[in-house]
Amino acid sequence: MADTISFARGAPSLDIVDVEGLKDAAVRAFERDPAGVTAYGTAVGYVPLREWIAAKHGVDVSQVLVTNGSMQADAFLFETLVQQGDPVVVEKPTYDRTLLNLRARGADVRMVSLQPDGIDVDELAGLLEDGLRPTLAHVIPNFQNPAGYTLSLEKRQRLLELARRHEFVVFEDDPYVDIRFAGETLPTMLSLDDAGTVVYASSFSKTVCPGVRVGYLVGPAERIAQITKLATNTYIAPNMLAQATVFQFCDSGALDRSVATVKEALAERVKLLTAALDRELPDAEYVAPEGGYFMWVSLPEGTDVDAVFEEAKGLGVQFVKGTDFLLEGGENTMRLAYSGVTADQIDEGVRRLAQAVEAARSRAAA
Amino acid sequence: MADTISFARGAPSLDIVDVEGLKDAAVRAFERDPAGVTAYGTAVGYVPLREWIAAKHGVDVSQVLVTNGSMQADAFLFETLVQQGDPVVVEKPTYDRTLLNLRARGADVRMVSLQPDGIDVDELAGLLEDGLRPTLAHVIPNFQNPAGYTLSLEKRQRLLELARRHEFVVFEDDPYVDIRFAGETLPTMLSLDDAGTVVYASSFSKTVCPGVRVGYLVGPAERIAQITKLATNTYIAPNMLAQATVFQFCDSGALDRSVATVKEALAERVKLLTAALDRELPDAEYVAPEGGYFMWVSLPEGTDVDAVFEEAKGLGVQFVKGTDFLLEGGENTMRLAYSGVTADQIDEGVRRLAQAVEAARSRAAA
Numbered sequence: 013m014a015d016t017i018s019f020a021r022g023a024p025s026l027d028i029v030d031v032e033g034l035k036d037a038a039v040r041a042f043e044r045d046p047a048g049v050t051a052y053g054t055a056v057g058y059v060p061l062r063e064w065i066a067a068k069h070g071v072d073v074s075q076v077l078v079t080n081g082s083m084q085a086d087a088f089l090f091e092t093l094v095q096q097g098d099p100v101v102v103e104k105p106t107y108d109r110t111l112l113n114l115r116a117r118g119a120d121v122r123m124v125s126l127q128p129d130g131i132d133v134d135e136l137a138g139l140l141e142d143g144l145r146p147t148l149a150h151v152i153p154n155f156q157n158p159a160g161y162t163l164s165l166e167k168r169q170r171l172l173e174l175a176r177r178h179e180f181v182v183f184e185d186d187p188y189v190d191i192r193f194a195g196e197t198l199p200t201m202l203s204l205d206d207a208g209t210v211v212y213a214s215s216f217s218k219t220v221c222p223g224v225r226v227g228y229l230v231g232p233a234e235r236i237a238q239i240t241k242l243a244t245n246t247y248i249a250p251n252m253l254a255q256a257t258v259f260q261f262c263d264s265g266a267l268d269r270s271v272a273t274v275k276e277a278l279a280e281r282v283k284l285l286t287a288a289l290d291r292e293l294p295d296a297e298y299v300a301p302e303g304g305y306f307m308w309v310s311l312p313e314g315t316d317v318d319a320v321f322e323e324a325k326g327l328g329v330q331f332v333k334g335t336d337f338l339l340e341g342g343e344n345t346m347r348l349a350y351s352g353v354t355a356d357q358i359d360e361g362v363r364r365l366a367q368a369v370e371a372a373r374s375r376a377a378a
Numbered sequence: 379m380a381d382t383i384s385f386a387r388g389a390p391s392l393d394i395v396d397v398e399g400l401k402d403a404a405v406r407a408f409e410r411d412p413a414g415v416t417a418y419g420t421a422v423g424y425v426p427l428r429e430w431i432a433a434k435h436g437v438d439v440s441q442v443l444v445t446n447g448s449m450q451a452d453a454f455l456f457e458t459l460v461q462q463g464d465p466v467v468v469e470k471p472t473y474d475r476t477l478l479n480l481r482a483r484g485a486d487v488r489m490v491s492l493q494p495d496g497i498d499v500d501e502l503a504g505l506l507e508d509g510l511r512p513t514l515a516h517v518i519p520n521f522q523n524p525a526g527y528t529l530s531l532e533k534r535q536r537l538l539e540l541a542r543r544h545e546f547v548v549f550e551d552d553p554y555v556d557i558r559f560a561g562e563t564l565p566t567m568l569s570l571d572d573a574g575t576v577v578y579a580s581s582f583s584k585t586v587c588p589g590v591r592v593g594y595l596v597g598p599a600e601r602i603a604q605i606t607k608l609a610t611n612t613y614i615a616p617n618m619l620a621q622a623t624v625f626q627f628c629d630s631g632a633l634d635r636s637v638a639t640v641k642e643a644l645a646e647r648v649k650l651l652t653a654a655l656d657r658e659l660p661d662a663e664y665v666a667p668e669g670g671y672f673m674w675v676s677l678p679e680g681t682d683v684d685a686v687f688e689e690a691k692g693l694g695v696q697f698v699k700g701t702d703f704l705l706e707g708g709e710n711t712m713r714l715a716y717s718g719v720t721a722d723q724i725d726e727g728v729r730r731l732a733q734a735v736e737a738a739r740s741r742a743a744a
Binding site for chain 1: 389392395397398400401404405408409412413414415416417418419446447449450453475478479482583587588589590591611612613614615616617618619620622623
């Protein structure tokens with residue numbers, strides 16, 4: 013069998029990572045700030061990077077905490093906010109690790125439908141009117157994982173109104189925001205918020221690379237201070253070497269070039285992927301994403317994605333089943349990640365996928 | 379006032395960190411393994427470093443988890459082992475962050491006296507005979523923080539016997555082991571254990587530098603697998619850039635040179651520090667450490683360390699009060715760290731300390 017083609021990996025292929033630029037940034041970090049790179053540092057993160065992030069978002073540095081990847085930021089936020097039994101709103105479908113972690117904390121997870129223009133705010137308003145009092149609502153506003161959908165400006169504003177009125181935290185989980193390759197950038201809810209209801213998380217995993225494990229939180233200063241205390245007690249300080257390297261990478265302009273490279277590559281991959289799907293799996297439904305890593309594909313009702321997954325394994329193509337992102341339903345859906353496949357793999361990958369769907373259907377019919 | 383001299387900082391001064399060697403190691407990491415450095419990696423840590431650690435300790439790789447610093451390793455271990463109300467044994471005095479974290483988890487912390495040859499195993503045996511059933515005993519066997527004492531071989535064996543008989547975990551917290559500059563190296567309890575009672579933690583903070591934030595756990599494979607799952611859900615993977623850099627540093631022989639530099643410097647500092655104490659504060663009592671960063675100093679009974687601390691602030695010298703490492707008592711004790719002071723600061727620092735003690739005594743007498 014030929015090498016496996018993975019539409020499962022939500023990570024960049026090596027060809028779109030600026031390894032040379034990162035190496036140079038690490039060298040500059042050691043040369044320009046040897047004490048800052050090698051000493052413990054503090055839990056708030058590497059101070060120049062914290063300042064860079066504050067400037068990017070137009071907030072005070074006291075509102076920023078730089079962490080070991082944004083999953084760690086999520087974990088800290090959940091630890092300070094979510095107790096056993098607390099209702100928490102998430103999108104349906106949503107990122108599988110968020111779902112897992114909220115359930116592991118014993119949260120009462122309420123999934124609210126996701127539409128191509130984002131979370132169904134009417135459905136959420138109905139639940140709130142019926143008395144739901146969530147601690148927080150977790151929303152991935154741009155190029156959502158797994159669906160690839162983006163929350164409209166109108167819904168962003170509506171969500172903030174609901175959060176203010178019903179006093180819940182909007183957790184704006186926004187790692188893909190800078191990887192928009194089509195359409196127009198929308199303002200973050202963080203920037204629209206004037207009531208301190210938003211806690212914002214993002215990351216350098218998609219713009220620099222995942223191996224640096226640098227993410228961050230932006231939120232009200234008191235909440236950030238509370239989480240910083242938890243961070244101090246957990247690990248004293250996050251990784252200074254990685255954060256200083258990321259700072260040098262951003263500060264030198266390498267970040268802008270890296271983002272341009274990533275966007276160009278992903279735009280081409282989406283073009284190839286949608287063309288291949290239209291040709292090989294014409295009854296598959298999807299919304300072509302305007303950014304990010306992922307596309308949600310619905311096969312006709314009755315298609316059994318478990319069976320497709322098994323057939324795909326044998327044919328050397330991987331994806332993540334839609335059911336992994338849901339508490340129930342989604343049996344005919346899948347998430348295709350185009351971040352980790354190079355352009356030349358896409359046609360062959362979709363051909364194998366179509367074969368897998370065909371084989372699963374034949375088997376079901378037999 | 380002259381620059382403050384800090385005997386408080388449990389961190390290396392920059393002159394004993396091999397910044398050039400680390401920079402070269404980072405460059406080699408990018409050049410030799412660009413995919414490994416930039417991709418997510420897995421929660422077990424950077425695979426070649428995990429293998430290096432397993433070889434160092436003579437264990438299977440499945441027994442090793444590499445983490446973002448050893449405090450994070452502690453936090454994971456406590457999260458899997460220690461529930462609200464669980465009795466946990468620690469040394470008296472012990473590392474203040476360990477004390478803080480165990481109390482934050484609601485552990486029933488039982489302090490057992492520390493002697494110059496380590497934890498008082500007779501006192502512990504008595505508590506166990508009286509029915510104490512601890513979940514774990516936390517022990518810093520070499521050059522203990524804060525006391526600088528080392529657990530004797532006989533007591534290591536005795537502690538293992540007690541752990542086997544009473545079925546508690548020995549948490550061997552051993553970040554200073556490789557920084558021995560006098561006396562003979564003793565076997566780790568991990569290496570003496572044949573019943574899977576030991577979980578061992580160590581770190582590269584003292585041998586490479588703290589800013590890389592690389593620590594690790596070694597223990598029974600099943601326990602490591604359980605903690606790895608928790609690590610995956612917390613941060614997907616620890617820092618690949620930092621761990622790959624540390625691996626290149628270790629693999630090239632730079633680590634051995636770095637350890638030699640650190641040991642030579644610390645040995646000289648202890649010599650200067652003890653000579654200065656004997657001269658300036660002849661009624662202070664201490665045991666000269668054979669390694670590590672810290673020395674415990676007892677002033678005559680009745681000396682009020684709070685008052686000394688306040689006077690010291692004004693005189694430009696810092697230390698940590700002994701009371702910070704205890705639940706009660708220690709009012710006449712202090713921890714002096716000699717890791718962060720350079721040789722030329724020690725005489726002046728101790729002179730100021732003696733002035734502070736004198737001032738506190740005069741004030742108390744007035």
